[in-house]
């Protein structure tokens with residue numbers, strides 16, 4: 001979960017585990033989207049290390065906070081932004097399914113967002129109220145939004161995204177559009193003020209300024 005920045009040398013999860021063990025910890029846990037890959041390799045980790053699926057993350061954190069001493073949680077999963085980058089280059093498995101939400105069936109309960117905690121599940125305003133849709137350009141295909149077994153979900157096999165058509169650049173048209181832009185309202189005359197910019201993983205930044 002580094003955001004995809006290159007790392008000098010190789011730092012494997014067992015190596016990180018051994019390093020923090022050497023520094024003195026009360027307990028180490030490993031949480032991953034693929035915890036099964038550690039089966040049979042437990043001897044590479046400090047004695048007492050436990051391995052959990054990411055769906056248990058919240059419970060694991062709550063258990064750790066009750067323990068005294070330094071506890072370490074290693075979260076092992078490829079960064080979502082990095083996955084998309086590698087898929088574009090054909091360097092990462094690219095599942096052949098895409099999920100869509102049928103807005104005619106969706107009741108807007110929001111459970112898909114709760115299940116996945118995913119920013120690609122977006123609100124969409126309809127005449128029947130707020131529903132949900134999946135932003136296909138940012139979806140990283142981990143499919144956790146279907147965990148609630150909602151009937152609104154449609155799985156398309158072999159579907160690909162339609163590419164936007166390009167338009168010839170027209171400087172006169174650009175100038176006309178810039179001219180038509182209204183001046184945005186700012187709070188610069190009312191300082192101090194708060195700004196919160198949200199983001200996720202390597203694609204964004206969380207920052208609060210005053």
Ligand code: SF4
Pocket residue numbers: 101105106107108109110111112113131132148150151152153
């Ligand atoms: S798609 Fe299903 S889970 Fe998501 S908001 Fe709509 S009804 Fe709820």
